[in-house]
Amino acid sequence: MKEWLKDAVFYEIYPQSFYDTNGDGIGDIPGIIEKLDYIKELGCNALWINPCFDSPFKDAGYDVRDYKKVAPRYGTNEDLVRLFDTAHEKGIRVLLDLVPGHTSEEHEWFKASCQPEHNEYSDRFIWTNSCFTWGGGMPFIGGETERNGTYILNFFKCQPALNYGYGTCREPWQQPTDAPGPRATVEAIKDVMRFWLDKGCDGFRVDMAASLVKNDTKDKKYTCAIWREIAAMLAEEYPEAAMVSEWNEPKLSLKNGFDMDFMLEHPNSGYSWLMRNYDGATDSDPHNIGNCYFCADSDVGIAKFLDHWLPLYKATRKDGLYCPITCNHDTIRPSAGLTVDELKLAYAMLFTLPGAPFLYYGDEIGMRYLPLPTKEGGYFRTGSRTPMQWKKGKNLGFSKAKADKLYLPVDPAPDAPTVAAQEKDPDSLLNTVKSLLALRHARADLHADAPFKVLYAADPETDGQRPFAYKRGKLVCAVNPALDEAALPLNLRKGLKPLFALGGGGIKDGTLYLGAQSFVILG
Numbered sequence: 001m002k003e004w005l006k007d008a009v010f011y012e013i014y015p016q017s018f019y020d021t022n023g024d025g026i027g028d029i030p031g032i033i034e035k036l037d038y039i040k041e042l043g044c045n046a047l048w049i050n051p052c053f054d055s056p057f058k059d060a061g062y063d064v065r066d067y068k069k070v071a072p073r074y075g076t077n078e079d080l081v082r083l084f085d086t087a088h089e090k091g092i093r094v095l096l097d098l099v100p101g102h103t104s105e106e107h108e109w110f111k112a113s114c115q116p117e118h119n120e121y122s123d124r125f126i127w128t129n130s131c132f133t134w135g136g137g138m139p140f141i142g143g144e145t146e147r148n149g150t151y152i153l154n155f156f157k158c159q160p161a162l163n164y165g166y167g168t169c170r171e172p173w174q175q176p177t178d179a180p181g182p183r184a185t186v187e188a189i190k191d192v193m194r195f196w197l198d199k200g201c202d203g204f205r206v207d208m209a210a211s212l213v214k215n216d217t218k219d220k221k222y223t224c225a226i227w228r229e230i231a232a233m234l235a236e237e238y239p240e241a242a243m244v245s246e247w248n249e250p251k252l253s254l255k256n257g258f259d260m261d262f263m264l265e266h267p268n269s270g271y272s273w274l275m276r277n278y279d280g281a282t283d284s285d286p287h288n289i290g291n292c293y294f295c296a297d298s299d300v301g302i303a304k305f306l307d308h309w310l311p312l313y314k315a316t317r318k319d320g321l322y323c324p325i326t327c328n329h330d331t332i333r334p335s336a337g338l339t340v341d342e343l344k345l346a347y348a349m350l351f352t353l354p355g356a357p358f359l360y361y362g363d364e365i366g367m368r369y370l371p372l373p374t375k376e377g378g379y380f381r382t383g384s385r386t387p388m389q390w391k392k393g394k395n396l397g398f399s400k401a402k403a404d405k406l407y408l409p410v411d412p413a414p415d416a417p418t419v420a421a422q423e424k425d426p427d428s429l430l431n432t433v434k435s436l437l438a439l440r441h442a443r444a445d446l447h448a449d450a451p452f453k454v455l456y457a458a459d460p461e462t463d464g465q466r467p468f469a470y471k472r473g474k475l476v477c478a479v480n481p482a483l484d485e486a487a488l489p490l491n492l493r494k495g496l497k498p499l500f501a502l503g504g505g506g507i508k509d510g511t512l513y514l515g516a517q518s519f520v521i522l523g
Contacts, residue, residue, distance in 0.1 A: 001406040004093065005259060005321060006447045008356040009437055011044035014329050015052050015074055016060075016407045017387045018361055020399035025406040027387070027398070029075040033083050036090055037175050038419070042430075043437025044359060046093040048244070050207045050329055052080065056106050058158040059095075060329075060385070062207060063104035063113045077199070095244065096196055098204035100189045101211040102154035102161050109188075110160050114145035122186070123181025124153040126163045126214065129173040136171050138214065145427035149173070154211060156377060161451050163187075164226060167216040177213055177222045186226055190233055201452035202498050203234075203242035208418050209258070211471055220506055224256035231257025245325065254320035261358060263309070265331045270308025271324070274302060275334045275346050283449030286366040293466070294338055294346040296483050296517055302468040313354060313452065323355040326363040333362070333384045336369040341517050344432050344502055345481055348519040349468075351436045352477045356448045364433045365417040386410060390418035409443055432502070437522065439500050445473025447523075455489045467514055475499070488512040496522040 019031030029052065039047070051061030070077050075452060078440060087094050103110055112121035127149040128135065131142050135152050142150035154161040156336040162185050165177030175181055193204065213222040219462035227245075234241045244260035245253040248269060253261040263271040274293050282457065293300045294378075313322055326347065327334055343366055351357050356436070370383045378385055386408045390397030396410045403409065410416070440446040455476065456469040463478065467486040469478035476496065478484045491510040504516025 001320065001449060002240055002259060004240065004291050005193045005242060005356055006449050007441060008448065009044045009351075009440065010045045010048050010095070010323075010356060010358040011039050011042070012048045012050070012325075012328055013360055014050045014359045014385050017385055017398075019390070020401065022027065023400045024073070025399050025401035026073050027085050027407065028073070029070065029079040030044050031514060033079075033086050035380050036092060037343075038086055039362050040090050040092060041358075042364060042433070043434055045091055045441075045443065046095065046202075046356075047087065047161060048095045048358065049097060051097045051099060051207075056104055056158070057376045058104070059156055060375075062099055063080040063102075063106075063156070064099050065106045066108070068195050070264045077500045083400060084202075088200065093202040093242075095199050095203045095205050095242065097207060098189075098193065099207045102159040103210045105158050105160055113151075114147050114161075116146045116148065119321075120184075123163055123179070124171070124185055125160045127173065128171070133171075133173065136174065142265050152214070153210070161214075161282075162212075163223065164212040164214075166214050167222045168202065170215065173279065174215070177225070178281065186229065190230060193230070193234075194237070197238045197241055202240070203244075203259075205244045205246065206258075207246055209245035209253065220252055224252060227257040229252075229257075248344065250316040250320070250322045254316045254322070258320060260321045260323050262328075262358070263322060263355075265327070270305040273304035274349075274441075275327075276332060276336070276339060286381050292337075296339075296342060296481060298461050298466070298481070300387065301466050303459060306454065306457060310454070317354065317361065317452075323358055324350040324353050325358040325360065326350065327360050327384065328358070329360070329385055332380075333360075333367060333369040335363075335366045340366055342481070345479055345517060345519050347429075348436055348500075348502060349477070351433075351440055352446055352472060352474075353449065354448060354452045359433070360384075362386075364430050365389065365419055365422050366429045367417060368413070369412055370409070370411060372408060382408065389416055389418045391418050392493055393493050435500065443473075443499070445475045445523070455490055458486070458488075469512065474523065477510075477520070478512055478514060478522075479519045480505075481517060483516045483517055486514045488513070492522070499523045 014304045016027045018027040020027050020033050021030040042160050052069045054066040055061045056062050070080050084094055096402035107122050109124050113125045131148050139153040142152045152161045163181050166174040216222050242259040245258045247253040247261050248264040257456045263455050267465050284421050291300050370386050372382045375382045387398035387410045407484050422430035450473045453471040458467050459463040460466050466482045467480040469488050498520055500521040504515030505513050505518050
């Protein structure tokens with residue numbers, strides 16, 4: 001594990017919505033630079049920036065037109081290098097978002113691949129051998145190019161899949177992973193990574209990391225081999241560079257080259273039971289978050305989370321970090337269904353679990369999910385991508401542009417949370433986050449790789465309670481999300497004192513008493 005990851009706390013920035021410095025209504029890289037001191041004071045010492053490369057923005061930048069050029073709406077390559085340099089001066093690392101599975105249909109590689117004459121890029125993407133040959137069970141497009149073939153898609157119509165080969169070739173046009181075309185694709189992605197690492201980037205968040213090789217085995221044998229190869233290149237040439245995968249399969253990702261993997265909000269995943277349970281939440285009704293653990297009036301116990309997460313943690317803790325997130329650009333903000341008090345408890349637990357936590361911009365002030373029409377392929381996700389709310393006044397401090405020129409509208413509510421207002425309130429969500437992260441940095445027992453042990457996990461069906469207690473190194477952490485007080489017979493050693501506390505409680509004769517909706521760290 002890279003030493004710097006042990007104390008890393010990441011802040012995810014959706015660049016078009018963070019801070020606009022030139023008044024065009026769209027956030028930019030100079031805006032991120034201007035807010036680095038805020039990010040550092042918050043307690044985050046690493047960034048993940050969503051795609052900032054040149055793009056037609058049919059999928060918010062996840063349709064890359066040029067991997068080596070910053071999108072003009074965000075600034076220039078020189079601005080991004082200045083961000084790297086300024087962030088490093090402040091002790092902040094920067095990860096860029098790598099999209100290795102597909103490009104935009106406007107990428108020069110794809111334009112060349114569409115030509116009827118064979119050329120260097122003909123096999124950079126996946127093509128069938130006839131305009132009337134379907135995609136072998138995968139989505140495809142035909143009839144739009146001069147080339148006599150159809151091409152495979154990864155996601156939207158605008159995102160042709162790059163060719164990494166097939167694990168099992170079932171059609172004559174499918175290529176094995178060691179064919180020249182797939183091998184050239186791997187080398188091209190390595191070249192992109194080297195380009196930005198040489199300019200000061202500290203690594204990459206990898207989009208759809210499991211999606212490279214088609215017809216792969218169940219355990220992603222061929223895709224994993226590619227990531228091991230790329231990780232070996234990084235270890236040799238850029239030993240401090242880190243990769244985090246969008247995968248949510250740590251047994252695969254962390255054992256095959258990745259330093260980190262995300263806990264993602266997938267149906268039936270343990271993480272989905274904490275803040276937004278898919279039993280109730282839907283895209284059409286995102287505020288119906290279902291019956292989840294941090295809802296005060298829930299009947300869900302912590303086992304819904306532990307049964308899934310704990311075996312994965314134990315199986316991979318020596319391989320890398322399985323990282324908790326508050327949410328991300330693809331999910332409904334947790335404030336959609338949790339109150340401020342519930343959010344405080346949720347963040348307190350997330351920020352004290354093993355792994356490097358990821359905080360999505362605006363979650364630290366409880367920014368709301370806004371039901372909005374789709375923008376740049378966001379669909380239901382658009383409501384979690386609205387402008388950062390810095391202060392009261394015009395556009396909540398995000399931009400000096402006219403309101404109708406903003407990338408997305410700001411929260412129109414009179415009580416829309418802002419950074420400026422919460423900085424003045426010692427009991428605010430923002431100041432709670434700052435206190436938690438300051439303690440995490442100060443105590444090695446709360447770092448990403450510190451030991452973890454379950455001390456108490458109540459079952460509401462048998463115990464009538466829902467508290468959860470765990471040990472990080474020598475520290476004891478405990479949460480009670482319910483509206484009733486709870487007693488935890490932990491046989492605690494004498495001399496333990498609260499280092500952080502939300503809600504009431506105390507220790508008597510080795511038993512930990514937790515007030516309603518409380519959290520405590522004892523040391």
